[in-house]
């Protein structure tokens with residue numbers, strides 16, 4: 001009789017409660033990422049086959065390897081696999097509608113002859129940054145305003161896709177047809193690439209938002225950080241919101257995820273759901 005076990009598929013490594021705690025504490029220490037106790041399944045599904053293919057029969061040996069690897073590659077691979085980079089064009093359209101409708105006059109006059117600076121923090125595979133580029137391009141093109149968008153993420157792999165700027169139907173299906181036609185070039189295989197006129201507007205960089213120091217040479221007009229802080233512990237969320245405030249111009253804007261809460265008591269005025277303007281008090 002044929003065995004139900006597939007002999008070609010070696011067992012996944014074992015994850016002891018101690019190794020899970022060690023992994024959670026490593027993620028907290030290095031990235032302020034929270035790994036709640038019920039996420040054992042996530043660890044197995046995202047890391048199991050990699051740990052096994054590297055030749056480890058349990059997670060402890062692999063954790064030693066991650067901590068000993070001076071190149072940082074193993075740590076980077078760990079965070080790449082555990083963070084969720086899933087996103088799409090026009091995700092949470094309320095945020096973009098606000099940029100379009102409420103801000104148009106204000107930003108057009110403020111930016112005339114100057115530079116409008118935005119930062120997309122936690123941009124994943126780039127859709128949010130390219131989306132913002134399309135909107136700002138259309139809003140500000142006639143006002144003699146240059147647009148610079150910095151888009152950052154901790155995942156090298158996600159940034160590589162953002163750089164390719166090539167997307168399929170899954171990612172594009174919620175984008176207005178008019179935007180797709182004007183800002184993309186169709187490629188073979190039902191793929192679409194962001195058009196050249198937007199490419200120079202977005203600068204992509206690797207950045208761990210929880211690293212102690214990063215700063216900007218110029219004050220920013222707008223920060224998008226949506227669906228990122230929810231992975232961090234409260235302490236890291238507070239510190240980051242404080243840094244966002246310092247990075248913004250005196251009445252710059254911060255947009256967070258629709259389901260997120262701003263971890264700050266003062267220094268912000270709510271201008272809409274999940275949208276905040278920096279205030280002096």
Ligand SMILES: C[S@@+](CC[C@H](N)C(=O)[O-])C[C@H]1O[C@@H](n2cnc3c(N)ncnc32)[C@H](O)[C@@H]1O
Pocket residue numbers: 031083084085086087088091121122123124125128152153154155158207208209210225226227228231257
């Ligand atoms: C769910 S995606 C959100 C993407 C996009 N902002 C959106 O709302 O659709 C979360 C992103 O945050 C990134 N991320 C997680 N921890 C990070 C950190 N410490 N520094 C920078 N990016 C981080 C992940 O790599 C992932 O791409």
